Amino acid sequence: MSIQKNKYVKYGLILLLSVALILFTMEIKLIKNPESTPITAMTFAGLGVLWLFSMIGIFISDMMQKSSVKFIRNFPILGWVSITSLLLCLLSDFFVQAIQAVDFLSITTPILTFAGISVANRLVDLRNTSWKVAIVAVFVFTGTYAGSALLAQIGLHLSGN
Amino acid sequence: MNKNLIFLIAFALIIITISELIGFQAIPLGSFTIGLLPLVFAIILTMFLGLKLFRKGIMKKIYSEKNIHFASTYLILIMLPLMARYGADVAPQIRDILQVGWVFIIQELGNLGTVFIGLPVALLLGLRREAIGATLGIGREGELAYISEKYTLESKEGRGVLSIYIIGTLFGAIFFSVFAPILLDLGIRIEALAMASGVGSGSMMSAASATLVARIPEMESTILAYASASQLLTSFLGTFTMVFLAAPIQAFMYKKLVRGDKK
Numbered sequence: 001m002s003i004q005k006n007k008y009v010k011y012g013l014i015l016l017l018s019v020a021l022i023l024f025t026m027e028i029k030l031i032k033n034p035e036s037t038p039i040t041a042m043t044f045a046g047l048g049v050l051w052l053f054s055m056i057g058i059f060i061s062d063m064m065q066k067s068s069v070k071f072i073r074n075f076p077i078l079g080w081v082s083i084t085s086l087l088l089c090l091l092s093d094f095f096v097q098a099i100q101a102v103d104f105l106s107i108t109t110p111i112l113t114f115a116g117i118s119v120a121n122r123l124v125d126l127r128n129t130s131w132k133v134a135i136v137a138v139f140v141f142t143g144t145y146a147g148s149a150l151l152a153q154i155g156l157h158l159s160g161n
Numbered sequence: 162m163n164k165n166l167i168f169l170i171a172f173a174l175i176i177i178t179i180s181e182l183i184g185f186q187a188i189p190l191g192s193f194t195i196g197l198l199p200l201v202f203a204i205i206l207t208m209f210l211g212l213k214l215f216r217k218g219i220m221k222k223i224y225s226e227k228n229i230h231f232a233s234t235y236l237i238l239i240m241l242p243l244m245a246r247y248g249a250d251v252a253p254q255i256r257d258i259l260q261v262g263w264v265f266i267i268q269e270l271g272n273l274g275t276v277f278i279g280l281p282v283a284l285l286l287g288l289r290r291e292a293i294g295a296t297l298g299i300g301r302e303g304e305l306a307y308i309s310e311k312y313t314l315e316s317k318e319g320r321g322v323l324s325i326y327i328i329g330t331l332f333g334a335i336f337f338s339v340f341a342p343i344l345l346d347l348g349i350r351i352e353a354l355a356m357a358s359g360v361g362s363g364s365m366m367s368a369a370s371a372t373l374v375a376r377i378p379e380m381e382s383t384i385l386a387y388a389s390a391s392q393l394l395t396s397f398l399g400t401f402t403m404v405f406l407a408a409p410i411q412a413f414m415y416k417k418l419v420r421g422d423k424k
Contacts, residue, residue, distance in 0.1 A: 018239045028181040054241035078244045079396040085248025099249035108367045112200040116207025118233035132286040133324040140279035147274025148357035155264030
């Protein structure tokens with residue numbers, strides 16, 4: 001039980017780091033561009049809500065590990081957090097207001113900073129990757145994105161939107 | 162507690178500061194405009210500075226094994242607040258989204274583009290079994306799990322999916338942040354591009370939708386709502402699309418195309 005508790009404390013702290021970095025990014029963004037999303041009391045509420053929803057998502061994901069359905073056990077934690085957030089935001093407009101006081105682009109910069117650091121040792125693996133696969137990768141990424149965009153374009157056109 | 166962690170955090174703050182001070186840069190290339198966001202600078206800087214040749218002195222403390230391990234283990238947690246944000250984008254527009262719900266489901270099939278476009282190219286380049294792993298999808302955790310279960314990661318198929326996984330991890334976000342605005346300039350509607358952004362990888366989706374937001378800020382709420390709804394749908398349907406559509410279609414095409422070139 002206490003191991004479990006320690007895990008949540010650790011996760012809670014890391015999430016706190018994550019939301020603190022978002023706040024920091026917003027502040028820098030404001031120095032660069034005073035017109036960007038201002039930091040208000042709602043911003044702090046929003047960061048708190050983001051933290052809370054993330055914790056709830058982690059908790060649900062852990063609960064679901066007991067499920068006998070493989071699909072539910074393997075459902076990504078990111079998905080549980082999105083679902084938690086969607087349901088609670090549908091229930092109360094306060095959550096929507098608070099979260100929207102947090103600048104979207106400021107959430108992305110710290111994530112990609114950590115993403116860059118996390119792959120530091122992976123660059124070596126590129127050597128084992130043939131240039132052929134690299135070319136294929138471009139077509140694979142193009143394929144999924146252009147494929148979806150074209151179908152969506154046709155769909156939206158047909159639905160008269 | 163890991164004492165080098167403080168270096169990692171300080172380093173992250175410096176990188177964020179530099180990236181944000183550079184800010185959004187729109188670079189016109191002929192008739193296209195490529196938008197580079199702070200997030201692109203952040204990932205390029207951290208990847209570049211992480212090169213082994215720089216790992217001396219303070220950089221060695223920042224890019225210590227423990228710190229890199231910390232960043233890769235907990236990247237998923239760092240990403241959670243972003244996912245938590247998406248509810249707030251989708252909720253106010255849930256009616257609109259449900260109204261065009263079928264379009265969201267149809268565009269999921271667009272993810273088969275990896276097979277339709279990627280596989281012929283891979284075979285033309287002379288790849289064979291690697292192509293199976295490399296073109297099943299964009300090589301995220303779902304495909305990785307499927308391929309490793311069916312062929313193991315040591316197989317040629319496994320090498321293919323691992324290569325795509327690595328390339329995607331390193332360059333996926335950068336690729337989508339450049340590619341999304343190009344399609345916008347080609348005349349694809351912003352709503353369609355937003356929907357397409359839900360490719361199934363958190364960082365690629367945020368990169369794609371973020372550049373779209375930077376290009377058309379007045380559509381921010383729609384872009385984020387569509388992108389995140391589609392992303393959520395991909396996490397539900399992605400496995401099914403892969404197992405029941407992508408894999409059989411790929412097997413069929415592979416047989417036809419490979420037999421064709423023996424003649």
